[in-house]
Amino acid sequence: MRVLVIGGGGREHAIVDACARHGHEVLCTPGNPGIAALARVLSSPQDPASLAALARQEGAEVVIVGPEVYLAAGVVDACEASGIPAFGPTQAASRLEGDKAWSKAFMERQGIPTAAHRAFDDLDAALEHLQVLSVPMVIKDAGLKAGKGVTIAHSVAEAEAALRDIFTQSGAQAVIEDFMTGQEVSVLALTDGERYALTPPSQDHKTIHEGDTGPMTGGMGVICPFPVPEAVMRQICEQIIEPTLRGLRNEGLPFRGVLYAGLMLTPQGPKVVEFNARFGDPEAEAVLPLLESDLAQHALDAARGALDPASVRFGTGASAVVILAAPGYPGEPQRDIPLGVPPAPAGTFIYHAGTRREGQRLLSAGGRVLAVTATAPTLLEALKAAYALADQVEFPGAQRRLDIGRRLGLRPAAEV
Incomplete structure (x- = not known):
């Protein structure tokens, strides 16, 4: 079929790759140089009406929306109004990600386990609340922040600084949460609003430096699958995924697309850190290379409300992602750094x-620049292959973490 993918990052490159390998004709806007090797890249205004018009003009049979900003802008609504099936939640349903204060209130209403929290739209009230809390605590900007906008404050002074930074924006809201302990894991559900199929659990590494130190980023590396006991997976389904989909339906917000549950496996059981309304990035770069079935068909089926969960099949191997980020990220990244990208051997991307x-030069143009992925029978083999390939990339000053997988006791890159 003819598939239009909206977006231009590593996640969208992985989506395009997953569709192209099943023989579909893939179009992408705005795309990137890597995507251009697999798909026809189209220039277009990026507002919802223009993107829906592009899909109609190009005869797209299904639209797959990658980034959250497009969902929050209403691209799925515009496509549906034009009669084009779109894989992703509506603008109203995507509020589950786009408004953390609303999302937390939704979890309370539906009895979905999450950290104790309070939301504030007034700086003074938020600062006053800090005085009754113990550290560490978590300070979140309630708006869309591309996976950032979160501070784990180890002192009241650090929490105050994070709140003051959030409230420099007009109309800002902040969420203050208790700090949860345990392993963090991402569980993604492909869903038509009622039926769903889970991807293998994965684990992102959020901070810029080894040992989970430094500022939060959009993600610096992933291992997949992360070993979650079967009984805990049942809890995740029964206490989190199913009540969320049911609650959204009951509140008039049926959710079609990818429900991303960022979870903490606490001593009291799995709890939601946050929900996202799309494939994670870089989780998509780890999960989609393991998908054996047809993503485009699943997207079309889900958009039509007819997903067959039994048709969604993943391989039994493992994958690892190592992010190469620009100097200066996650602050102000340096751009236009010349890149040399080697050919990727079989099983790597x-x-x-x-x-x-x-011209003929490939240059950096963002914070996270390349996602180096490898698949293999075991996680350790996948990590070795990903780091070996990352070593071959020419990228002066690149930042990368050398300890992806360390939480499972896997040896860091310097030792493998």
Whole structure:
């Protein structure tokens, strides 16, 4: 079929790759140089009406929306109004990600386990609340922040600084949460609003530096699958995924697309850290290479409300992602750094997350620039292959973490 993918990062490169390998004709806007090797990249205004018009003009049979900003803008609504099936939640349903204060209130209403929290739209009230809390605590900007906007404050002074930073924006809201302990894991559900199929659990590494130190980023590396006991997976389904989909339906917000549950496996059981309304990035770069069945068909089926969960099949191997980020990220990344990308051997992938072409030169064009992925029978083998390939990339000053997988006791890159 003819598939239009909306977005231009590493996640969208992985989506395009997953569709192209099943023989579909893939179009992408705005795309990137890596995507251009697999799909026809189209220029277009990026507002909802223009994107729906592009899908109609190109005869797209299904639209797959990658980034959250497009969902929050209403691209799925515009496509549906034009009679084009779109894989992703509506603008109203995507509020589950786009408004953390609303999302927390929804979890309370539906009895979905999450951290104790309070939301504030007034700085003084938020600062006053800090005085009755113990550290560490978690400070979140309630708006869309591309996986950032979260501070784990180890002192009241650090929490105050994070709140003051959030409230420099007009109309800002902040969420203050208790700090949860345990292993963090991402569980993604492909869903038509009622039926769903889970991807293998994965684990992102959020901070910029080894040992989970430094500022939060959009994600610096992933291992998949992360070993979650079968009994805990049942809890996740019964206490989190199913009540969320049911609650959204009951509140008039049926959710079609990818429900991303960022979870903490606490001593009291799994709890929601946050929900996202799309494939994670870089989780998509880890999960989709393991997908054996047809993503485009699943997207079309889900958009039509007819997903067959039994048709969604993943391989039994493992994958690992190592992100190469620009100097200065997650602050102000340096751009236009010349890149040399080697050929990817079988079972490995170099997804373009922030690149551009200038003539024959490939240049960096963002914070997270390349997602180097490898698949293998075991996680350790996948990590070794991903780091070996990352070593071959020419990228002066690149930042990368050398301890992806360390929480499972896997040896860091310097030792493998």
